[in-house]
Amino acid sequence: MADLSLKFSSSTALDTGSFRLLELPSDLSKAVESALLSIKGDPDEDAVLCTGDKTYTLRSIVLSNSVLVVTPSQEDDGNSSDVVIRDQIHEVLELVSSVPRLHKLDSLLRGREYEEGRDEEEDIEMADMGENRSSQHVRLSYVDARNVLQTSDSELDRYLRDRRVLDLDGELRPIVPSYLTTILELILTNLVSLSLSHDAVPADTLESALEGGHDVRRDVARQVMGWFGILANGMWKMDAQAIVREVGLGILRPHRDDPIAQDAFLARWRTAVGDTFAAHVSLALLAGNYLSSTDSTRDPPLTTLTYLPCSQLPTDPAARFGDLFRARARWRAEEIAPFLADVAVDAKERDRLLLKYTRAVPGEGGVWYSARGR
Structure with a gap:
Protein backbone atom coordinates (compact mmCIF):
# COMPACT_ATOMS: atom_id res chain seq x y z
CA MET A 1 0.00 0.00 0.00
CA VAL A 99 -46.52 10.78 -0.40
CA PRO A 100 -46.16 13.90 -2.57
CA ARG A 101 -46.83 17.23 -0.87
CA LEU A 102 -49.53 18.73 -3.02
CA HIS A 103 -51.76 20.46 -0.47
CA LYS A 104 -50.61 23.93 -1.57
CA LEU A 105 -52.12 23.47 -5.01
CA ASP A 106 -55.71 23.74 -3.74
CA SER A 107 -55.08 27.19 -2.26
CA LEU A 108 -53.16 28.34 -5.36
CA LEU A 109 -56.10 27.40 -7.59
CA ARG A 110 -58.86 28.69 -5.33
CA GLY A 111 -61.14 31.12 -7.13
CA ARG A 112 -60.03 29.96 -10.59
CA GLU A 113 -62.63 27.24 -11.11
CA TYR A 114 -63.89 26.80 -14.66
CA GLU A 115 -67.56 26.39 -15.46
CA GLU A 116 -69.97 26.99 -18.31
CA GLY A 117 -70.28 30.68 -19.17
CA ARG A 118 -67.39 31.71 -16.91
CA ASP A 119 -65.15 32.79 -19.81
CA GLU A 120 -67.69 35.33 -21.06
CA GLU A 121 -68.04 36.82 -17.57
CA GLU A 122 -64.28 37.10 -17.23
CA ASP A 123 -63.94 38.88 -20.57
CA ILE A 124 -66.36 41.52 -19.30
CA GLU A 125 -64.46 41.80 -15.99
CA MET A 126 -61.15 42.20 -17.80
CA ALA A 127 -62.57 44.98 -19.97
CA ASP A 128 -63.91 46.79 -16.90
CA MET A 129 -60.71 46.38 -14.89
CA GLY A 130 -58.31 47.29 -17.70
CA GLU A 131 -54.68 47.35 -16.64
CA ASN A 132 -55.58 46.64 -13.02
CA ARG A 133 -56.45 43.06 -14.03
CA SER A 134 -52.85 41.90 -13.61
CA SER A 135 -52.78 43.02 -9.98
CA GLN A 136 -55.98 41.12 -9.16
CA HIS A 137 -55.04 37.66 -10.37
CA VAL A 138 -51.87 35.66 -10.81
CA ARG A 139 -52.18 32.80 -13.27
CA LEU A 140 -50.70 29.43 -12.33
CA SER A 141 -49.22 27.46 -15.20
CA TYR A 142 -48.13 23.84 -15.25
CA VAL A 143 -44.49 24.91 -15.13
CA ASP A 144 -45.24 27.11 -12.10
CA ALA A 145 -46.85 24.14 -10.35
CA ARG A 146 -43.80 21.96 -11.06
CA ASN A 147 -41.54 24.57 -9.52
CA VAL A 148 -43.48 25.25 -6.32
CA LEU A 149 -44.83 21.79 -5.44
CA GLN A 150 -42.82 19.07 -3.72
CA THR A 151 -43.71 16.24 -6.04
CA SER A 152 -42.45 14.30 -9.02
CA ASP A 153 -43.80 15.05 -12.49
CA SER A 154 -45.75 11.78 -12.68
CA GLU A 155 -47.37 12.35 -9.29
CA LEU A 156 -48.26 15.93 -10.23
CA ASP A 157 -49.85 14.75 -13.50
CA ARG A 158 -51.85 12.12 -11.63
CA TYR A 159 -52.99 14.66 -9.02
CA LEU A 160 -54.12 17.15 -11.67
CA ARG A 161 -56.01 14.35 -13.38
CA ASP A 162 -57.64 13.09 -10.17
CA ARG A 163 -58.58 16.61 -9.07
CA ARG A 164 -59.94 17.36 -12.53
CA VAL A 165 -57.74 20.37 -13.27
CA LEU A 166 -57.85 21.71 -16.82
CA ASP A 167 -54.96 23.38 -18.64
CA LEU A 168 -56.68 26.20 -20.55
CA ASP A 169 -54.67 28.78 -22.47
CA GLY A 170 -51.61 27.96 -20.37
CA GLU A 171 -53.41 28.27 -17.03
CA LEU A 172 -54.40 25.52 -14.59
CA ARG A 173 -58.10 25.70 -13.67
CA PRO A 174 -60.16 23.13 -11.73
CA ILE A 175 -63.44 22.34 -13.42
CA VAL A 176 -66.55 22.91 -11.30
CA PRO A 177 -67.76 19.43 -10.26
CA SER A 178 -71.39 20.06 -11.24
CA TYR A 179 -70.32 21.14 -14.74
CA LEU A 180 -68.10 18.08 -15.06
CA THR A 181 -71.05 15.87 -14.15
CA THR A 182 -73.14 17.64 -16.79
CA ILE A 183 -70.46 17.04 -19.46
CA LEU A 184 -70.20 13.35 -18.57
CA GLU A 185 -73.96 12.87 -18.73
CA LEU A 186 -73.95 14.62 -22.12
CA ILE A 187 -71.21 12.27 -23.31
CA LEU A 188 -73.22 9.21 -22.30
CA THR A 189 -76.36 10.63 -23.93
CA ASN A 190 -74.54 11.47 -27.18
CA LEU A 191 -72.95 8.02 -27.40
CA VAL A 192 -76.43 6.51 -27.39
CA SER A 193 -77.99 9.10 -29.75
CA LEU A 194 -75.10 8.83 -32.23
CA SER A 195 -75.00 5.01 -31.95
CA LEU A 196 -71.32 5.05 -31.01
CA SER A 197 -69.53 2.23 -29.23
CA HIS A 198 -67.82 3.48 -26.07
CA ASP A 199 -64.81 1.32 -26.94
CA ALA A 200 -64.09 3.18 -30.20
CA VAL A 201 -65.40 6.75 -30.33
CA PRO A 202 -64.22 9.18 -33.04
CA ALA A 203 -62.96 12.00 -30.80
CA ASP A 204 -63.69 14.74 -33.34
CA THR A 205 -67.28 13.55 -33.81
CA LEU A 206 -67.97 13.64 -30.08
CA GLU A 207 -66.24 17.02 -29.64
CA SER A 208 -68.30 18.50 -32.46
CA ALA A 209 -71.53 17.16 -30.95
CA LEU A 210 -70.71 18.62 -27.52
CA GLU A 211 -69.64 21.95 -28.96
CA GLY A 212 -72.44 22.37 -31.48
CA GLY A 213 -75.27 21.11 -29.33
CA HIS A 214 -74.20 22.12 -25.84
CA ASP A 215 -71.49 24.85 -26.13
CA VAL A 216 -68.80 22.70 -24.55
CA ARG A 217 -65.36 23.98 -25.57
CA ARG A 218 -63.46 21.49 -27.71
CA ASP A 219 -60.30 21.72 -25.60
CA VAL A 220 -62.36 21.11 -22.46
CA ALA A 221 -64.09 18.11 -24.04
CA ARG A 222 -60.74 16.70 -25.18
CA GLN A 223 -59.19 16.94 -21.71
CA VAL A 224 -62.27 15.44 -20.06
CA MET A 225 -62.07 12.50 -22.46
CA GLY A 226 -58.41 12.12 -21.55
CA TRP A 227 -59.32 11.86 -17.88
CA PHE A 228 -61.90 9.17 -18.50
CA GLY A 229 -60.35 6.96 -21.12
CA ILE A 230 -57.56 6.56 -23.65
CA LEU A 231 -57.12 8.91 -26.63
CA ALA A 232 -55.02 7.59 -29.49
CA ASN A 233 -54.98 8.17 -33.24
CA GLY A 234 -58.12 10.28 -33.13
CA MET A 235 -60.13 7.59 -31.32
CA TRP A 236 -61.33 7.50 -27.73
CA LYS A 237 -61.76 4.32 -25.68
CA MET A 238 -63.97 5.28 -22.77
CA ASP A 239 -63.35 4.04 -19.23
CA ALA A 240 -66.99 3.34 -18.43
CA GLN A 241 -66.33 2.55 -14.79
CA ALA A 242 -64.47 5.84 -14.23
CA ILE A 243 -67.29 7.89 -15.77
CA VAL A 244 -69.97 6.03 -13.81
CA ARG A 245 -67.97 6.69 -10.63
CA GLU A 246 -67.71 10.43 -11.32
CA VAL A 247 -71.42 10.71 -12.07
CA GLY A 248 -72.14 8.96 -8.78
CA LEU A 249 -69.92 11.44 -6.93
CA GLY A 250 -71.77 14.28 -8.61
CA ILE A 251 -75.10 12.97 -7.28
CA LEU A 252 -73.70 12.33 -3.79
CA ARG A 253 -71.75 15.60 -3.45
CA PRO A 254 -74.71 17.79 -2.29
CA HIS A 255 -75.39 15.39 0.60
CA ARG A 256 -72.59 16.44 2.96
CA ASP A 257 -75.01 17.62 5.66
CA ASP A 258 -78.19 16.07 4.33
CA PRO A 259 -77.87 12.26 4.12
CA ILE A 260 -79.60 10.48 1.26
CA ALA A 261 -81.24 7.07 1.47
CA GLN A 262 -78.98 4.48 -0.11
CA ASP A 263 -81.73 2.91 -2.25
CA ALA A 264 -82.85 6.31 -3.56
CA PHE A 265 -79.26 7.27 -4.34
CA LEU A 266 -78.57 4.07 -6.27
CA ALA A 267 -81.79 4.51 -8.25
CA ARG A 268 -80.86 8.10 -9.21
CA TRP A 269 -77.34 6.97 -10.12
CA ARG A 270 -78.58 4.23 -12.46
CA THR A 271 -81.00 6.63 -14.11
CA ALA A 272 -78.26 9.22 -14.64
CA VAL A 273 -75.90 6.81 -16.45
CA GLY A 274 -78.65 5.12 -18.46
CA ASP A 275 -79.51 1.49 -19.06
CA THR A 276 -76.32 0.87 -21.06
CA PHE A 277 -74.03 1.60 -18.12
CA ALA A 278 -76.30 0.89 -15.13
CA ALA A 279 -74.57 -2.46 -14.54
CA HIS A 280 -71.39 -0.58 -13.53
CA VAL A 281 -73.12 1.16 -10.61
CA SER A 282 -71.61 -0.01 -7.31
CA LEU A 283 -70.94 1.68 -3.97
CA ALA A 284 -67.46 0.14 -4.04
CA LEU A 285 -66.57 2.72 -6.72
CA LEU A 286 -67.11 5.51 -4.19
CA ALA A 287 -64.95 4.11 -1.37
CA GLY A 288 -63.23 6.88 0.53
CA ASN A 289 -65.93 9.42 -0.35
CA TYR A 290 -68.88 8.59 1.85
CA LEU A 291 -70.09 7.36 5.23
CA SER A 292 -72.97 4.93 5.57
CA SER A 293 -75.27 4.69 8.56
CA THR A 294 -78.05 2.20 9.23
CA ASP A 295 -81.05 2.95 11.44
CA SER A 296 -82.02 -0.50 12.73
CA THR A 297 -85.02 0.88 14.60
CA ARG A 298 -86.81 1.43 11.31
CA ASP A 299 -88.81 -1.35 9.69
CA PRO A 300 -87.29 -2.14 7.33
CA PRO A 301 -83.88 -0.76 8.47
CA LEU A 302 -82.89 2.43 6.63
CA THR A 303 -79.35 2.94 5.35
CA THR A 304 -78.29 6.47 4.46
CA LEU A 305 -75.16 7.89 2.81
CA THR A 306 -73.30 11.09 3.68
CA TYR A 307 -70.69 12.68 1.40
CA LEU A 308 -67.24 12.69 3.03
CA PRO A 309 -64.38 12.90 0.50
CA CYS A 310 -60.90 11.99 1.75
CA SER A 311 -59.47 14.60 -0.64
CA GLN A 312 -60.90 17.34 1.59
CA LEU A 313 -59.63 15.92 4.88
CA PRO A 314 -56.40 17.21 6.52
CA THR A 315 -53.14 15.89 5.08
CA ASP A 316 -51.54 15.67 8.53
CA PRO A 317 -52.17 12.10 9.81
CA ALA A 318 -53.04 13.17 13.37
CA ALA A 319 -55.58 15.71 12.13
CA ARG A 320 -56.91 13.19 9.58
CA PHE A 321 -57.63 10.61 12.26
CA GLY A 322 -59.15 13.32 14.47
CA ASP A 323 -61.66 14.21 11.77
CA LEU A 324 -62.44 10.58 11.01
CA PHE A 325 -63.21 9.73 14.62
CA ARG A 326 -65.30 12.86 15.02
CA ALA A 327 -67.36 11.65 12.08
CA ARG A 328 -67.63 8.11 13.45
CA ALA A 329 -66.47 6.59 16.73
CA ARG A 330 -65.62 3.13 15.34
CA TRP A 331 -64.41 1.95 11.95
CA ARG A 332 -63.92 -1.44 10.31
CA ALA A 333 -60.57 -1.95 8.58
CA GLU A 334 -62.09 -2.04 5.10
CA GLU A 335 -64.01 1.18 5.82
CA ILE A 336 -61.14 3.30 7.14
CA ALA A 337 -58.45 2.09 4.69
CA PRO A 338 -59.71 4.14 1.68
CA PHE A 339 -59.56 7.31 3.81
CA LEU A 340 -55.83 6.77 4.41
CA ALA A 341 -54.73 6.08 0.84
CA ASP A 342 -53.43 9.61 0.25
CA VAL A 343 -51.50 9.94 3.53
CA ALA A 344 -49.78 6.53 3.51
CA VAL A 345 -47.34 5.58 0.79
CA ASP A 346 -48.19 1.86 1.06
CA ALA A 347 -50.02 -0.72 3.18
CA LYS A 348 -47.08 -0.98 5.59
CA GLU A 349 -47.17 2.76 6.27
CA ARG A 350 -50.96 2.64 6.65
CA ASP A 351 -50.67 -0.11 9.26
CA ARG A 352 -48.06 1.95 11.12
CA LEU A 353 -50.42 4.92 11.22
CA LEU A 354 -53.26 2.73 12.46
CA LEU A 355 -51.03 1.36 15.22
CA LYS A 356 -50.00 4.87 16.24
CA TYR A 357 -53.37 6.64 16.21
CA THR A 358 -55.96 3.93 16.80
CA ARG A 359 -56.84 1.08 19.09
CA ALA A 360 -57.87 -2.20 17.45
CA VAL A 361 -60.64 -4.15 19.22
CA PRO A 362 -62.08 -7.49 18.01
CA GLY A 363 -65.83 -7.32 17.68
CA GLU A 364 -68.84 -8.39 15.67
CA GLY A 365 -67.90 -8.61 12.02
CA GLY A 366 -64.13 -8.45 12.58
CA VAL A 367 -61.66 -5.89 13.94
CA TRP A 368 -62.89 -2.40 14.83
CA TYR A 369 -60.68 0.69 15.14
CA SER A 370 -61.38 3.43 17.66
CA ALA A 371 -59.43 6.55 18.66
CA ARG A 372 -56.42 5.93 20.88
CA GLY A 373 -56.83 7.72 24.21
CA ARG A 374 -54.92 10.93 24.75
Whole structure:
Protein backbone atom coordinates (compact mmCIF):
# COMPACT_ATOMS: atom_id res chain seq x y z
CA MET A 1 0.00 0.00 0.00
CA ALA A 2 1.34 3.41 -0.96
CA ASP A 3 2.12 5.95 1.75
CA LEU A 4 0.01 9.10 1.75
CA SER A 5 0.61 12.40 3.48
CA LEU A 6 -2.54 13.68 5.16
CA LYS A 7 -2.97 17.38 5.82
CA PHE A 8 -5.74 19.93 6.36
CA SER A 9 -6.80 22.16 3.50
CA SER A 10 -5.94 25.83 3.66
CA SER A 11 -9.63 26.51 2.90
CA THR A 12 -11.00 24.31 5.70
CA ALA A 13 -12.96 27.19 7.23
CA LEU A 14 -14.74 27.81 3.91
CA ASP A 15 -15.30 24.11 3.14
CA THR A 16 -16.78 23.16 6.53
CA GLY A 17 -20.42 22.21 6.07
CA SER A 18 -20.17 22.25 2.27
CA PHE A 19 -20.44 18.49 1.80
CA ARG A 20 -23.32 16.07 2.44
CA LEU A 21 -23.46 12.30 2.17
CA LEU A 22 -26.62 10.95 0.58
CA GLU A 23 -27.42 7.25 0.93
CA LEU A 24 -29.12 6.10 -2.25
CA PRO A 25 -31.34 3.03 -2.57
CA SER A 26 -30.28 0.77 -5.40
CA ASP A 27 -33.32 1.70 -7.50
CA LEU A 28 -32.17 5.33 -7.59
CA SER A 29 -28.69 4.73 -8.96
CA LYS A 30 -29.84 4.95 -12.58
CA ALA A 31 -31.76 8.14 -11.85
CA VAL A 32 -28.58 9.69 -10.48
CA GLU A 33 -26.60 8.65 -13.53
CA SER A 34 -29.28 10.18 -15.76
CA ALA A 35 -29.39 13.41 -13.69
CA LEU A 36 -33.15 12.95 -13.20
CA LEU A 37 -33.16 13.96 -9.53
CA SER A 38 -34.21 17.29 -8.06
CA ILE A 39 -34.45 18.58 -4.50
CA LYS A 40 -37.51 20.74 -3.83
CA GLY A 41 -38.72 22.85 -0.95
CA ASP A 42 -39.04 26.45 0.21
CA PRO A 43 -36.76 27.69 3.03
CA ASP A 44 -39.54 27.04 5.58
CA GLU A 45 -40.24 23.48 4.32
CA ASP A 46 -38.49 20.17 4.85
CA ALA A 47 -36.63 19.28 1.66
CA VAL A 48 -37.73 16.36 -0.48
CA LEU A 49 -35.96 14.60 -3.33
CA CYS A 50 -37.98 13.89 -6.46
CA THR A 51 -37.35 11.50 -9.32
CA GLY A 52 -39.49 11.36 -12.42
CA ASP A 53 -42.20 9.38 -10.64
CA LYS A 54 -41.56 9.29 -6.88
CA THR A 55 -41.06 11.61 -3.92
CA TYR A 56 -38.65 10.94 -1.05
CA THR A 57 -38.30 12.68 2.29
CA LEU A 58 -34.72 13.58 3.24
CA ARG A 59 -33.96 12.43 6.78
CA SER A 60 -30.74 13.10 8.70
CA ILE A 61 -29.07 10.13 10.44
CA VAL A 62 -26.25 10.89 12.92
CA LEU A 63 -23.10 8.83 12.37
CA SER A 64 -21.28 7.30 15.33
CA ASN A 65 -17.94 7.95 13.62
CA SER A 66 -16.95 11.03 11.68
CA VAL A 67 -16.27 10.69 7.98
CA LEU A 68 -13.50 12.75 6.38
CA VAL A 69 -13.92 14.25 2.93
CA VAL A 70 -10.51 14.23 1.27
CA THR A 71 -9.24 15.24 -2.15
CA PRO A 72 -5.85 15.13 -3.84
CA SER A 73 -3.71 18.15 -3.19
CA GLN A 74 -4.26 20.93 -5.72
CA GLU A 75 -0.50 21.35 -5.69
CA ASP A 76 -0.06 17.77 -6.86
CA ASP A 77 2.56 17.75 -9.61
CA GLY A 78 2.04 14.11 -10.40
CA ASN A 79 4.73 12.90 -8.01
CA SER A 80 3.21 14.12 -4.76
CA SER A 81 1.02 11.81 -2.69
CA ASP A 82 -0.57 14.48 -0.46
CA VAL A 83 -4.24 14.09 0.51
CA VAL A 84 -6.10 17.15 1.78
CA ILE A 85 -8.88 17.03 4.40
CA ARG A 86 -11.69 19.28 3.15
CA ASP A 87 -14.47 18.60 5.65
CA GLN A 88 -15.75 16.30 8.41
CA ILE A 89 -19.20 14.76 8.12
CA HIS A 90 -21.17 13.67 11.18
CA GLU A 91 -24.43 12.66 9.50
CA VAL A 92 -25.77 10.97 6.40
CA LEU A 93 -28.96 11.87 4.54
CA GLU A 94 -31.38 8.96 4.18
CA LEU A 95 -34.19 8.79 1.62
CA VAL A 96 -37.61 7.61 2.75
CA SER A 97 -40.39 7.08 0.20
CA SER A 98 -43.25 9.46 0.98
CA VAL A 99 -46.52 10.78 -0.40
CA PRO A 100 -46.16 13.90 -2.57
CA ARG A 101 -46.83 17.23 -0.87
CA LEU A 102 -49.53 18.73 -3.02
CA HIS A 103 -51.76 20.46 -0.47
CA LYS A 104 -50.61 23.93 -1.57
CA LEU A 105 -52.12 23.47 -5.01
CA ASP A 106 -55.71 23.74 -3.74
CA SER A 107 -55.08 27.19 -2.26
CA LEU A 108 -53.16 28.34 -5.36
CA LEU A 109 -56.10 27.40 -7.59
CA ARG A 110 -58.86 28.69 -5.33
CA GLY A 111 -61.14 31.12 -7.13
CA ARG A 112 -60.03 29.96 -10.59
CA GLU A 113 -62.63 27.24 -11.11
CA TYR A 114 -63.89 26.80 -14.66
CA GLU A 115 -67.56 26.39 -15.46
CA GLU A 116 -69.97 26.99 -18.31
CA GLY A 117 -70.28 30.68 -19.17
CA ARG A 118 -67.39 31.71 -16.91
CA ASP A 119 -65.15 32.79 -19.81
CA GLU A 120 -67.69 35.33 -21.06
CA GLU A 121 -68.04 36.82 -17.57
CA GLU A 122 -64.28 37.10 -17.23
CA ASP A 123 -63.94 38.88 -20.57
CA ILE A 124 -66.36 41.52 -19.30
CA GLU A 125 -64.46 41.80 -15.99
CA MET A 126 -61.15 42.20 -17.80
CA ALA A 127 -62.57 44.98 -19.97
CA ASP A 128 -63.91 46.79 -16.90
CA MET A 129 -60.71 46.38 -14.89
CA GLY A 130 -58.31 47.29 -17.70
CA GLU A 131 -54.68 47.35 -16.64
CA ASN A 132 -55.58 46.64 -13.02
CA ARG A 133 -56.45 43.06 -14.03
CA SER A 134 -52.85 41.90 -13.61
CA SER A 135 -52.78 43.02 -9.98
CA GLN A 136 -55.98 41.12 -9.16
CA HIS A 137 -55.04 37.66 -10.37
CA VAL A 138 -51.87 35.66 -10.81
CA ARG A 139 -52.18 32.80 -13.27
CA LEU A 140 -50.70 29.43 -12.33
CA SER A 141 -49.22 27.46 -15.20
CA TYR A 142 -48.13 23.84 -15.25
CA VAL A 143 -44.49 24.91 -15.13
CA ASP A 144 -45.24 27.11 -12.10
CA ALA A 145 -46.85 24.14 -10.35
CA ARG A 146 -43.80 21.96 -11.06
CA ASN A 147 -41.54 24.57 -9.52
CA VAL A 148 -43.48 25.25 -6.32
CA LEU A 149 -44.83 21.79 -5.44
CA GLN A 150 -42.82 19.07 -3.72
CA THR A 151 -43.71 16.24 -6.04
CA SER A 152 -42.45 14.30 -9.02
CA ASP A 153 -43.80 15.05 -12.49
CA SER A 154 -45.75 11.78 -12.68
CA GLU A 155 -47.37 12.35 -9.29
CA LEU A 156 -48.26 15.93 -10.23
CA ASP A 157 -49.85 14.75 -13.50
CA ARG A 158 -51.85 12.12 -11.63
CA TYR A 159 -52.99 14.66 -9.02
CA LEU A 160 -54.12 17.15 -11.67
CA ARG A 161 -56.01 14.35 -13.38
CA ASP A 162 -57.64 13.09 -10.17
CA ARG A 163 -58.58 16.61 -9.07
CA ARG A 164 -59.94 17.36 -12.53
CA VAL A 165 -57.74 20.37 -13.27
CA LEU A 166 -57.85 21.71 -16.82
CA ASP A 167 -54.96 23.38 -18.64
CA LEU A 168 -56.68 26.20 -20.55
CA ASP A 169 -54.67 28.78 -22.47
CA GLY A 170 -51.61 27.96 -20.37
CA GLU A 171 -53.41 28.27 -17.03
CA LEU A 172 -54.40 25.52 -14.59
CA ARG A 173 -58.10 25.70 -13.67
CA PRO A 174 -60.16 23.13 -11.73
CA ILE A 175 -63.44 22.34 -13.42
CA VAL A 176 -66.55 22.91 -11.30
CA PRO A 177 -67.76 19.43 -10.26
CA SER A 178 -71.39 20.06 -11.24
CA TYR A 179 -70.32 21.14 -14.74
CA LEU A 180 -68.10 18.08 -15.06
CA THR A 181 -71.05 15.87 -14.15
CA THR A 182 -73.14 17.64 -16.79
CA ILE A 183 -70.46 17.04 -19.46
CA LEU A 184 -70.20 13.35 -18.57
CA GLU A 185 -73.96 12.87 -18.73
CA LEU A 186 -73.95 14.62 -22.12
CA ILE A 187 -71.21 12.27 -23.31
CA LEU A 188 -73.22 9.21 -22.30
CA THR A 189 -76.36 10.63 -23.93
CA ASN A 190 -74.54 11.47 -27.18
CA LEU A 191 -72.95 8.02 -27.40
CA VAL A 192 -76.43 6.51 -27.39
CA SER A 193 -77.99 9.10 -29.75
CA LEU A 194 -75.10 8.83 -32.23
CA SER A 195 -75.00 5.01 -31.95
CA LEU A 196 -71.32 5.05 -31.01
CA SER A 197 -69.53 2.23 -29.23
CA HIS A 198 -67.82 3.48 -26.07
CA ASP A 199 -64.81 1.32 -26.94
CA ALA A 200 -64.09 3.18 -30.20
CA VAL A 201 -65.40 6.75 -30.33
CA PRO A 202 -64.22 9.18 -33.04
CA ALA A 203 -62.96 12.00 -30.80
CA ASP A 204 -63.69 14.74 -33.34
CA THR A 205 -67.28 13.55 -33.81
CA LEU A 206 -67.97 13.64 -30.08
CA GLU A 207 -66.24 17.02 -29.64
CA SER A 208 -68.30 18.50 -32.46
CA ALA A 209 -71.53 17.16 -30.95
CA LEU A 210 -70.71 18.62 -27.52
CA GLU A 211 -69.64 21.95 -28.96
CA GLY A 212 -72.44 22.37 -31.48
CA GLY A 213 -75.27 21.11 -29.33
CA HIS A 214 -74.20 22.12 -25.84
CA ASP A 215 -71.49 24.85 -26.13
CA VAL A 216 -68.80 22.70 -24.55
CA ARG A 217 -65.36 23.98 -25.57
CA ARG A 218 -63.46 21.49 -27.71
CA ASP A 219 -60.30 21.72 -25.60
CA VAL A 220 -62.36 21.11 -22.46
CA ALA A 221 -64.09 18.11 -24.04
CA ARG A 222 -60.74 16.70 -25.18
CA GLN A 223 -59.19 16.94 -21.71
CA VAL A 224 -62.27 15.44 -20.06
CA MET A 225 -62.07 12.50 -22.46
CA GLY A 226 -58.41 12.12 -21.55
CA TRP A 227 -59.32 11.86 -17.88
CA PHE A 228 -61.90 9.17 -18.50
CA GLY A 229 -60.35 6.96 -21.12
CA ILE A 230 -57.56 6.56 -23.65
CA LEU A 231 -57.12 8.91 -26.63
CA ALA A 232 -55.02 7.59 -29.49
CA ASN A 233 -54.98 8.17 -33.24
CA GLY A 234 -58.12 10.28 -33.13
CA MET A 235 -60.13 7.59 -31.32
CA TRP A 236 -61.33 7.50 -27.73
CA LYS A 237 -61.76 4.32 -25.68
CA MET A 238 -63.97 5.28 -22.77
CA ASP A 239 -63.35 4.04 -19.23
CA ALA A 240 -66.99 3.34 -18.43
CA GLN A 241 -66.33 2.55 -14.79
CA ALA A 242 -64.47 5.84 -14.23
CA ILE A 243 -67.29 7.89 -15.77
CA VAL A 244 -69.97 6.03 -13.81
CA ARG A 245 -67.97 6.69 -10.63
CA GLU A 246 -67.71 10.43 -11.32
CA VAL A 247 -71.42 10.71 -12.07
CA GLY A 248 -72.14 8.96 -8.78
CA LEU A 249 -69.92 11.44 -6.93
CA GLY A 250 -71.77 14.28 -8.61
CA ILE A 251 -75.10 12.97 -7.28
CA LEU A 252 -73.70 12.33 -3.79
CA ARG A 253 -71.75 15.60 -3.45
CA PRO A 254 -74.71 17.79 -2.29
CA HIS A 255 -75.39 15.39 0.60
CA ARG A 256 -72.59 16.44 2.96
CA ASP A 257 -75.01 17.62 5.66
CA ASP A 258 -78.19 16.07 4.33
CA PRO A 259 -77.87 12.26 4.12
CA ILE A 260 -79.60 10.48 1.26
CA ALA A 261 -81.24 7.07 1.47
CA GLN A 262 -78.98 4.48 -0.11
CA ASP A 263 -81.73 2.91 -2.25
CA ALA A 264 -82.85 6.31 -3.56
CA PHE A 265 -79.26 7.27 -4.34
CA LEU A 266 -78.57 4.07 -6.27
CA ALA A 267 -81.79 4.51 -8.25
CA ARG A 268 -80.86 8.10 -9.21
CA TRP A 269 -77.34 6.97 -10.12
CA ARG A 270 -78.58 4.23 -12.46
CA THR A 271 -81.00 6.63 -14.11
CA ALA A 272 -78.26 9.22 -14.64
CA VAL A 273 -75.90 6.81 -16.45
CA GLY A 274 -78.65 5.12 -18.46
CA ASP A 275 -79.51 1.49 -19.06
CA THR A 276 -76.32 0.87 -21.06
CA PHE A 277 -74.03 1.60 -18.12
CA ALA A 278 -76.30 0.89 -15.13
CA ALA A 279 -74.57 -2.46 -14.54
CA HIS A 280 -71.39 -0.58 -13.53
CA VAL A 281 -73.12 1.16 -10.61
CA SER A 282 -71.61 -0.01 -7.31
CA LEU A 283 -70.94 1.68 -3.97
CA ALA A 284 -67.46 0.14 -4.04
CA LEU A 285 -66.57 2.72 -6.72
CA LEU A 286 -67.11 5.51 -4.19
CA ALA A 287 -64.95 4.11 -1.37
CA GLY A 288 -63.23 6.88 0.53
CA ASN A 289 -65.93 9.42 -0.35
CA TYR A 290 -68.88 8.59 1.85
CA LEU A 291 -70.09 7.36 5.23
CA SER A 292 -72.97 4.93 5.57
CA SER A 293 -75.27 4.69 8.56
CA THR A 294 -78.05 2.20 9.23
CA ASP A 295 -81.05 2.95 11.44
CA SER A 296 -82.02 -0.50 12.73
CA THR A 297 -85.02 0.88 14.60
CA ARG A 298 -86.81 1.43 11.31
CA ASP A 299 -88.81 -1.35 9.69
CA PRO A 300 -87.29 -2.14 7.33
CA PRO A 301 -83.88 -0.76 8.47
CA LEU A 302 -82.89 2.43 6.63
CA THR A 303 -79.35 2.94 5.35
CA THR A 304 -78.29 6.47 4.46
CA LEU A 305 -75.16 7.89 2.81
CA THR A 306 -73.30 11.09 3.68
CA TYR A 307 -70.69 12.68 1.40
CA LEU A 308 -67.24 12.69 3.03
CA PRO A 309 -64.38 12.90 0.50
CA CYS A 310 -60.90 11.99 1.75
CA SER A 311 -59.47 14.60 -0.64
CA GLN A 312 -60.90 17.34 1.59
CA LEU A 313 -59.63 15.92 4.88
CA PRO A 314 -56.40 17.21 6.52
CA THR A 315 -53.14 15.89 5.08
CA ASP A 316 -51.54 15.67 8.53
CA PRO A 317 -52.17 12.10 9.81
CA ALA A 318 -53.04 13.17 13.37
CA ALA A 319 -55.58 15.71 12.13
CA ARG A 320 -56.91 13.19 9.58
CA PHE A 321 -57.63 10.61 12.26
CA GLY A 322 -59.15 13.32 14.47
CA ASP A 323 -61.66 14.21 11.77
CA LEU A 324 -62.44 10.58 11.01
CA PHE A 325 -63.21 9.73 14.62
CA ARG A 326 -65.30 12.86 15.02
CA ALA A 327 -67.36 11.65 12.08
CA ARG A 328 -67.63 8.11 13.45
CA ALA A 329 -66.47 6.59 16.73
CA ARG A 330 -65.62 3.13 15.34
CA TRP A 331 -64.41 1.95 11.95
CA ARG A 332 -63.92 -1.44 10.31
CA ALA A 333 -60.57 -1.95 8.58
CA GLU A 334 -62.09 -2.04 5.10
CA GLU A 335 -64.01 1.18 5.82
CA ILE A 336 -61.14 3.30 7.14
CA ALA A 337 -58.45 2.09 4.69
CA PRO A 338 -59.71 4.14 1.68
CA PHE A 339 -59.56 7.31 3.81
CA LEU A 340 -55.83 6.77 4.41
CA ALA A 341 -54.73 6.08 0.84
CA ASP A 342 -53.43 9.61 0.25
CA VAL A 343 -51.50 9.94 3.53
CA ALA A 344 -49.78 6.53 3.51
CA VAL A 345 -47.34 5.58 0.79
CA ASP A 346 -48.19 1.86 1.06
CA ALA A 347 -50.02 -0.72 3.18
CA LYS A 348 -47.08 -0.98 5.59
CA GLU A 349 -47.17 2.76 6.27
CA ARG A 350 -50.96 2.64 6.65
CA ASP A 351 -50.67 -0.11 9.26
CA ARG A 352 -48.06 1.95 11.12
CA LEU A 353 -50.42 4.92 11.22
CA LEU A 354 -53.26 2.73 12.46
CA LEU A 355 -51.03 1.36 15.22
CA LYS A 356 -50.00 4.87 16.24
CA TYR A 357 -53.37 6.64 16.21
CA THR A 358 -55.96 3.93 16.80
CA ARG A 359 -56.84 1.08 19.09
CA ALA A 360 -57.87 -2.20 17.45
CA VAL A 361 -60.64 -4.15 19.22
CA PRO A 362 -62.08 -7.49 18.01
CA GLY A 363 -65.83 -7.32 17.68
CA GLU A 364 -68.84 -8.39 15.67
CA GLY A 365 -67.90 -8.61 12.02
CA GLY A 366 -64.13 -8.45 12.58
CA VAL A 367 -61.66 -5.89 13.94
CA TRP A 368 -62.89 -2.40 14.83
CA TYR A 369 -60.68 0.69 15.14
CA SER A 370 -61.38 3.43 17.66
CA ALA A 371 -59.43 6.55 18.66
CA ARG A 372 -56.42 5.93 20.88
CA GLY A 373 -56.83 7.72 24.21
CA ARG A 374 -54.92 10.93 24.75
